[in-house]
Amino acid sequence: MNATSFPVWIDGAVVPADRATVHVMTPTLHYGWGVYEGVRFYETARGPSAFRLTAHLRRLRTSARALSMEIPYTDDELARACRDVVAVSGLSSGYLRPLVFLAEGAMSVAAQLDHVRVAIGCWSWPSYLGDQEAGIRVRTSGWVRSAPNAVPPSVKSTGGYVNASLARLDAVRSGAQEAIMLNAAGRVAEASAANVFIVVGGELATPPLSEGILPGITRDAVLAMADDLGVSVVERPIAPAELRVASEVMLAGTAVELTAVAVLDDVPLSADRPVFDELRARFDLAVQGGLPGREDWAEALTPDA
Ligand SMILES: Cc1ncc(COP(=O)(O)O)c(C=O)c1O
Structure with a gap:
């Protein structure tokens, strides 16, 4: 099926x-x-x-x-x-x-x-990208994320996915599983179907919505879970060079759930990912309705709900 x-x-x-x-x-x-x-x-x-x-x-x-x-x-x-x-x-x-x-x-x-x-x-869609916890291969794309005044990335439009699909297609053809797109200013925007997080100096960072991205619901959950954990977290513009020096890079989205990036542009990243591991464990609880304080994130689909 x-x-x-x-x-x-x-x-x-x-x-x-x-x-x-x-x-x-x-x-x-x-x-x-x-x-x-x-x-x-x-x-x-x-x-x-x-x-x-x-x-x-x-x-x-x-x-x-x-x-x-x-x-x-x-x-x-x-x-x-x-x-x-x-x-x-x-x-x-x-x-x-x-x-x-x-x-x-x-x-x-x-x-x-x-x-x-x-x-x-x-x-049925068990896993989008294979082993999410072991990490995936990601490539920085030459395709620029469409500008908010062109085809707004904040709108989940069918036509808008031509932009994301072009980026992912190139990435997959080159042996990677996902693409990270930059915006017209050359800063990190998002992946073809996920938002991007990095850890630099112990701080979790993700581009703000004003960089031209989809306001991801998983992204929002990650920000909330990081807050709950007391992890220092900031929404700020991210230069592509920061992806190379980050101690952790991860993707967040409905399809990828929470997925670590293991290899970026053919360069292996550290396999030691304490922030990712904590967030991923919480996410796994949250989808079951078992994360204290976030039980309402799991919404029952039973007919009488
Ligand atoms: C371009 C793009 N960015 C981010 C996301 C993550 O959004 P969400 O967590 O709401 O699925 C998606 C997935 O739908 C996406 O297609």
Whole structure:
């Protein structure tokens, strides 16, 4: 079973995969005018639980509004839709993909913003990048992260992922698993599907949102967990050279969860990662609803929740 096999919630009902269809003349396909979310759900003692579903649904609506699309469902209805599609799928853990797109119709740029549709798929996605704790190979990309006044990285738009995909494709072709993109000012922005953290002088640092990045929900969780731990943490611009001198480099995102960078631009980094190890242990508890003070991050997907 893969992403195309599982039932899909679309326009208000869960249907078999082969009935979740769209007309090829949707402007979303032609112009990339759509927004989406990626939400992981985990097998927990309370049944499948989505990590910070409420925050993801909030960001979905913000992204949609940034493209002048009004989602024709409340957040409660979308949360119920997520519960329904997971229940029908039979999956105990996996990945949810709410997608907001335009119905078929007048075919010109941003012509048909009034007929907005929503689909939510789910599938099993055990691990995006292989061994997250052993660390992965990452390459600094020659592709520049799109500027906020071009295609805003703060909006999780379907079209915006051409930029990220170009970067990751090059990285994968060169034997790495992820790409770190710089912004137009030449400072660290983010990875193709994750936010970047470094440890320098014992301090955890990550670029601020003003550097032109997605406001990652995992990033937000890492900042909160670091705070809880008493780790000194700062949001500040990061020069690419700092990636080379950092004692730890890590990526945070729904797909990668919390993943250490083991090799950056073919240079091995230290395998001693005390900050990553602590954060990763907390993250693993948090997704289960077992991190004290952060229990509400794990949102039960059981039908009666
Ligand atoms: C470009 C980009 N940055 C950061 C992230 C991390 O965001 P989140 O933690 O909300 O998944 C993602 C993943 O969705 C992403 O695609």
